[in-house]
Amino acid sequence: MQSKIINKDALKALPELPDESIDLIFADPPYWMRVNGVLERVEGTSYDGCEDSWDNQFSTLEEYESFTRQWLRECKRVLKKDGSIWVIGSMQCIYTIGGIMQQLGYWFINDVIWHKANPTPNFRGTRLNNSHETLIWAAKSDKSRYTFNYKTAKELNFDSVTFEEHKKGVRKQMGTVWKIGICQGKERLKEESGQKLHSTQKPEELLYRIITVSSMPGDVVLDPFGGTMTTAAMAKKSGRRYIMIEKDESYCRYGQERIDNITPHIGEIEKGVFDVPPPKVKFADMIKAGYFHEGETFYLKSNGETAVLKSNGKLLYQGEEIDMHACAARAKNSRAKRLNGFNYWCVKRNGNYVSIDEIRNEYREKECASQKDD
Amino acid sequence: MQSKIINKDALKALPELPDESIDLIFADPPYWMRVNGVLERVEGTSYDGCEDSWDNQFSTLEEYESFTRQWLRECKRVLKKDGSIWVIGSMQCIYTIGGIMQQLGYWFINDVIWHKANPTPNFRGTRLNNSHETLIWAAKSDKSRYTFNYKTAKELNFDSVTFEEHKKGVRKQMGTVWKIGICQGKERLKEESGQKLHSTQKPEELLYRIITVSSMPGDVVLDPFGGTMTTAAMAKKSGRRYIMIEKDESYCRYGQERIDNITPHIGEIEKGVFDVPPPKVKFADMIKAGYFHEGETFYLKSNGETAVLKSNGKLLYQGEEIDMHACAARAKNSRAKRLNGFNYWCVKRNGNYVSIDEIRNEYREKECASQKDD
DNA sequence: CACCCTTTTGAATCTGTCT
DNA sequence: GAGACAGATTCAAAAGGGT
Numbered sequence: 066m067q068s069k070i071i072n073k074d075a076l077k078a079l080p081e082l083p084d085e086s087i088d089l090i091f092a093d094p095p096y097w098m099r100v101n102g103v104l105e106r107v108e109g110t111s112y113d114g115c116e117d118s119w120d121n122q123f124s125t126l127e128e129y130e131s132f133t134r135q136w137l138r139e140c141k142r143v144l145k146k147d148g149s150i151w152v153i154g155s156m157q158c159i160y161t162i163g164g165i166m167q168q169l170g171y172w173f174i175n176d177v178i179w180h181k182a183n184p185t186p187n188f189r190g191t192r193l194n195n196s197h198e199t200l201i202w203a204a205k206s207d208k209s210r211y212t213f214n215y216k217t218a219k220e221l222n223f224d225s226v227t228f229e230e231h232k233k234g235v236r237k238q239m240g241t242v243w244k245i246g247i248c249q250g251k252e253r254l255k256e257e258s259g260q261k262l263h264s265t266q267k268p269e270e271l272l273y274r275i276i277t278v279s280s281m282p283g284d285v286v287l288d289p290f291g292g293t294m295t296t297a298a299m300a301k302k303s304g305r306r307y308i309m310i311e312k313d314e315s316y317c318r319y320g321q322e323r324i325d326n327i328t329p330h331i332g333e334i335e336k337g338v339f340d341v342p343p344p345k346v347k348f349a350d351m352i353k354a355g356y357f358h359e360g361e362t363f364y365l366k367s368n369g370e371t372a373v374l375k376s377n378g379k380l381l382y383q384g385e386e387i388d389m390h391a392c393a394a395r396a397k398n399s400r401a402k403r404l405n406g407f408n409y410w411c412v413k414r415n416g417n418y419v420s421i422d423e424i425r426n427e428y429r430e431k432e433c434a435s436q437k438d439d
Numbered sequence: 440m441q442s443k444i445i446n447k448d449a450l451k452a453l454p455e456l457p458d459e460s461i462d463l464i465f466a467d468p469p470y471w472m473r474v475n476g477v478l479e480r481v482e483g484t485s486y487d488g489c490e491d492s493w494d495n496q497f498s499t500l501e502e503y504e505s506f507t508r509q510w511l512r513e514c515k516r517v518l519k520k521d522g523s524i525w526v527i528g529s530m531q532c533i534y535t536i537g538g539i540m541q542q543l544g545y546w547f548i549n550d551v552i553w554h555k556a557n558p559t560p561n562f563r564g565t566r567l568n569n570s571h572e573t574l575i576w577a578a579k580s581d582k583s584r585y586t587f588n589y590k591t592a593k594e595l596n597f598d599s600v601t602f603e604e605h606k607k608g609v610r611k612q613m614g615t616v617w618k619i620g621i622c623q624g625k626e627r628l629k630e631e632s633g634q635k636l637h638s639t640q641k642p643e644e645l646l647y648r649i650i651t652v653s654s655m656p657g658d659v660v661l662d663p664f665g666g667t668m669t670t671a672a673m674a675k676k677s678g679r680r681y682i683m684i685e686k687d688e689s690y691c692r693y694g695q696e697r698i699d700n701i702t703p704h705i706g707e708i709e710k711g712v713f714d715v716p717p718p719k720v721k722f723a724d725m726i727k728a729g730y731f732h733e734g735e736t737f738y739l740k741s742n743g744e745t746a747v748l749k750s751n752g753k754l755l756y757q758g759e760e761i762d763m764h765a766c767a768a769r770a771k772n773s774r775a776k777r778l779n780g781f782n783y784w785c786v787k788r789n790g791n792y793v794s795i796d797e798i799r800n801e802y803r804e805k806e807c808a809s810q811k812d813d
Numbered sequence: 814c815a816c817c818c819t820t821t822t823g824a825a826t827c828t829g830t831c832t
Numbered sequence: 833g834a835g836a837c838a839g840a841t842t843c844a845a846a847a848g849g850g851t
Contacts, residue, residue, distance in 0.1 A: 126541060156550040160537025160575070167500060167535060173826075175567045176530040178552050180616045187612060190589040193549045196614035199573075201534070207826080215564040215841095225843090238561060238842070240570035242554045242616070345830095345838085390839070394483070401483030405839055473826045480822095481841060489824045531826060555823095560842035563827040568843085572824075621823060624846050639824050 066285050066306060070297070070321060074312040075289040076132075079139035082308070087143045088212070088284035089305075090150040091275060091296045093267060094136065095122065096158050097129050129158070134165050136289060141169055141205060143287065149174065149204045149211040151275050153267070159199045171203040174211060175241050179271060182246040202279065211279070216339035218278045239278070245270050254293050254319055262319055263293045272299040277334055280305055294320030301327045303335040344433040346425055348378040348389065356428050357412065357421075363389075364411045364418060370396040372410075440659050440680060444671070444695060448686040449663040450506075453513035456682070461517045462586070462658035463679075464524040465649060465670045467641060468510065469494045470532045471503050480562055488559070489638045503532070508539050510663060515543055515579060517661065523548065523578045523585040525649050527641070533573045545577040548585060549615050553645060556620040576653065585653070590713035592652045613652070619644050628667050628693055636693055637667045646673040651708055654679055668694030675701045677709040718807040720799055722752040722763065730802050731786065731795075737763075738785045738792060744770040746784075 066086060071078045123129040140150055150171070154162050167173070177200040184196035204211040218239035226237050245268055252269060254262040272295050280286060282304040288296035291311035300307040301324055311317050333339065351357055352374070359376040372380040372392055380392040387395065389406035397409065407422040440460060445452045472494055478486040497503040514524055524545070528536050541547070551574040558570035578585040592613035600611050619642055626643060628636040646669050654660060656678040662670035665685035674681040675698055685691050707713065725731055726748075733750040746754035746766055754766045761769065763780035771783065781796040 156547050156575075159550075160534050161541060163534025164538025173530050175569065176533075176573070177567065178554070178571055178616065180552070180554075184614065190612070192587060193551065193576075193592065194612040194614045195549065197552055197616050199550070201530075202567075210829090213566060218567065238564070238568040240558065240568045242552065242571050342840095348838090388837080390837090399483055401479070401481065403837090403839080404481070405841085407839080470824055471826090472824060474824090475826080478825065478827060484821085486823075486825075486827090491824090494824075529824060529826095531824090555844095557823080557844040557846095559823045559825070560844085561825080561827065562842055563825095564841055565827045566825095569825070620845075623823070623844095627823095635822090 066308065068297070068301070068306045068308070070291065070294070070309045070311065070317050070324075072312065072314055072317045073310060075136055075310050076139075078310040079136060079143065079289060082139075082143045082287070084142055085145045085148075086285065087287045087308070088145055088148050089276070089280040089286045090140050090144060090148070091272065091286065091288050092136070092140065092150065092152045093265070093288070093290050093292060094133070094152065094154065094158070094162070095290070096155055096265075097123050126161070130161060130165065133158075133162055134169070137162070137165055137169055137171075140287075140289065141171065144205045146205055146208075147210045147212070149202060149209070149279055151200050151202050151279070153179070153198055153200045155195070155198050159201065163201050166201065166203055170206060172205070172207040172209060174202045174204055174213070176201050178242045180242050180244045182244050183249075184247070200275075212281060212284075214278050214281075214337045214340040217334055217337050220334060220339060221274060221277065243271070243274065245274075248295075254323065256319075263316065266293045267295050269295055269299055272296050273303065276300055276303055276305060277337070281337055282331060282335060291320060292316055294323055297324050298327050302329055304329055304331040344429055346428060346433070351425065351428050352376065352378060354428065354432060356424055361412060363421070364413070365393070365396050366409055366411055366418075366420070367397065372396065440682065442671070442675070442680045442682070444665065444668070444683045444685065444691050444698075446686065446688055446691045447684060449510055449684050450513075452684040453510060453517065453663060456513075456517045456661070458516055459519045459522075460659065461661045461682070462519055462522050463650070463654040463660045464514050464518060464522070465646065465660065465662050466510070466514065466524065466526045467639070467662070467664050467666060468507070468526070468528070468532070468536070469496065469664075470529050471495070471497050472529070472531050478562065486559075486562070487638075491638050500535070504535060504539065507532075507536055508543070511536070511539055511543055511545075514661075514663065515545065518579045520579055520582075521584045521586070523576060523583070523653055525574050525576050525653070527553070527572055527574045529572050530569070533575070537575050540575065540577055544580060546579070546581040546583060548576045548578055548587070550575050552616045554616050554618045556618055557623075558621070574649075586655060586658075588652050588655075588711045588714040591708055591711050594708060594713055595648060595651065617645070617648065619648075622669075628697065637690065640667045641669050643669055643673055646670050647677065650674055650677055650679060651711070655711055656705060656709060665694065666690055668697055671698050672701050676703055678703055678705040718803055720802060720807070725799065725802050726750065726752060728802065728806065730798055735786060737795070738787070739767070739770050740783055740785055740792075740794070741771065746770065 144150060152162055179198045179200060181196050184194060187194045219236040222237055222239040224240060224244055226235050248266045248268040253266055256262050276286060276299050285306045285308060286296060286300045287308045289310045291309035293316060294309055297307040297309045357374055359374060361374050363372045363374060363380060372382040375381055375386060379386045380389055382392050382396060390403045393404045393406040393409040394401050407425060410421045411418040412421060472489055480486060518524060526536055553572045553574060555570050558568060561568045593610040596611055596613040598614060598618055600609050622640045622642040627640055630636050650673050659680045659682060660670060660674045661682045663684045665683035667690060668683055671681040671683045731748055733748060735748050737746045737748060737754060746756040749755055749760060753760045754763050756766050756770060764777040767778045767780040767783040768775050781799060784795045785792040786795060
């Protein structure tokens with residue numbers, strides 16, 4: 066499918082998309098803020114938060130629920146079976162949305178908190194300063210094998226790893242609370258008048274994370290409420306395709322210009338190389354190819370226990386023939402039934418202990434070159 | 440109403456409580472996690488999260504929705520018209536709960552993120568490390584004048600203010616993302632065997648914040664799913680009354696002992712003194728009492744503009760008799776129609792400029808002593 | 814008592830592929 | 833679809849023990 070902007074209402078455009086054609090959806094639906102009139106700052110300047118007719122088009126909760134159910138049902142239809150969807154919302158709408166998603170059979174992977182580094186203060190002091198928005202990340206069903214670039218996410222995680230630690234090679238699991246600043250400055254699209262074009266433009270960093278963590282290059286990303294086209298901009302930048310739906314003609318115009326100015330940069334993060342699994346290797350094949358010899362001794366790194374290799378790839382340990390992984394667990398006296406043997410066993414080469422994982426890497430480089438290029 | 444523990448099922452006990460009798464509810468319902476089998480750590484130990492049969496009592500989403508609707512409807516009934524409710528949940532349940540709350544007419548004040556300082560990691564790398572839970576804070580209706588101790592919250596806010604800054608007097612609005620560690624160590628209740636008593640005991644700090652920020656001393660706090668009685672413990676500690684519902688007899692027993700060991704500490708935070716408004720003062724009364732004199736000159740702090748006091752409390756400025764607050768705005772050339780005149784006007788006393796706000800404070804101390812003790 | 818090292822543990826929708 | 837089996841996967845805090 067070709068990347069494109071569709072200048073139509075979401076409920077008109079979605080039904081025209083084919084079944085199971087989309088890898089990833091990002092949706093930033095109308096929030097239904099229920100604010101009327103103008104909120105005034107104490108100093109007298111009015112606060113231009115979100116007074117779009119966009120957000121106030123619903124007069125009852127039932128209407129909003131019905132609208133939500135319609136677009137979410139269409140999104141489920143167009144999603145590939147292993148595809149996933151992100152929906153962003155605030156307190157006013159995300160619970161209604163999430164409840165309906167579960168009723169429709171979406172399978173939640175995570176909910177993610179966008180913790181705003183620089184939230185708008187609460188001028189009235191009538192409640193807690195609203196400093197986050199919520200994203201729901203869901204698969205099409207509980208059977209989905211959704212894309213999650215676990216190690217890429219670790220590379221991108223600066224929420225629980227400082228820059229200094231990251232430089233030194235520290236990597237930790239990415240969590241569900243993301244601290245990201247709101248969209249402002251040069252990133253924020255302005256009209257000729259200097260007025261901001263869109264009242265809730267999302268930060269590029271947010272979309273960049275979402276796209277690189279939950280899709281692969283070439284994937285098709287759909288955004289049914291395109292707005293300023295942040296999703297398309299980040300999709301193009303990271304080598305994904307995009308389908309953007311947006312009913313406002315002027316958003317489409319400004320957005321197209323924005324996209325045209327993007328130069329793709331497809332590096333390691335964008336390719337997801339950290340998550341491309343190395344070719345699988347059968348232990349028996351490595352023995353056949355002469356990388357290990359029947360009868361040679363295997364040494365356990367940590368405690369010096371030894372075992373003897375059999376021709377079928379199993380190990381002889383204390384008189385028993387055991388699978389290498391189970392044997393590692395046994396010899397290490399672990400409570401686990403199995404450990405990854407490649408992480409524990411060594412052999413002797415030229416008088417030095419060498420990890421069998423290193424030997425597997427050699428084997429991969431020499432024997433699996435063709436597979437790697439697939 | 441007397442503080443008490445009711446050893447019954449929530450759906451049995453709630454209907455027996457009188458209408459509009461509760462100031463604050465904290466509810467920690469079953470999350471219905473839908474966990475299957477045993478999750479093992481690499482070392483072979485099994486992760487003991489929540490295998491509670493209580494959590495697994497539902498077989499369909501409809502059943503869970505029905506249960507949720509029932510207890511939430513009862514909670515709304517027993518809540519006073521200006522009362523509010525907190526509900527905690529995770530991704531598996533909070534959207535269902537929130538959606539139903541809106542259908543029942545609850546009015547959302549905030550949703551709050553409990554950002555766990557030390558979350559359970561994801562052992563398998565299958566998704567983002569789940570590092571938060573969500574709380575919904577809602578009023579009984581959009582007409583409610585719920586309790587929110589705004590300044591007390593500022594005192595308690597260490598999420599966006601460091602301890603050093605706080606010591607220097609820096610106070611910032613409390614936000615909706617709260618970083619609090621999970622309950623572990625000595626705080627965690629254990630059985631005689633040393634086993635944890637309850638699989639999901641909540642940290643005291645979380646309940647302490649909730650209670651001090653959204654209730655006042657003497658208020659009645661209800662917890663329909665009492666568990667280890669953390670809510671009661673923090674309610675007693677901060678001088679609130681409590682009604683705890685818990686069907687498990689052993690939780691009630693251990694919980695009662697826990698509560699008995701609590702000594703109330705009712706200091707400034709617990710009393711909410713930062714939020715108790717000072718007695719209202721009529722400007723005309725201060726003139727009558729001789730704190731200001733007809734015809735004396737009022738000076739604007741910032742730019743030296745002057746006005747003259749009339750006996751009715753208004754100011755003569757550029758030939759016009761204007762209300763003191765509007766006059767401050769006019770004299771300061773502000774875009775606002777009114778400013779708080781007490782923050783801007785000065786008079787001369789013994790040759791020095793003195794803020795009229797200071798004089799109001801003197802007046803309060805001397806003339807409103809009796810009111811203050813109310 | 815301070816410091817260091819080891820062990821334990823926490824509301825979790827926690828594997829993929831081939832036979 | 834069930835079962836076998838190969839192989840990949842964790843972080844912070846508190847307690848406890850040793851020096």
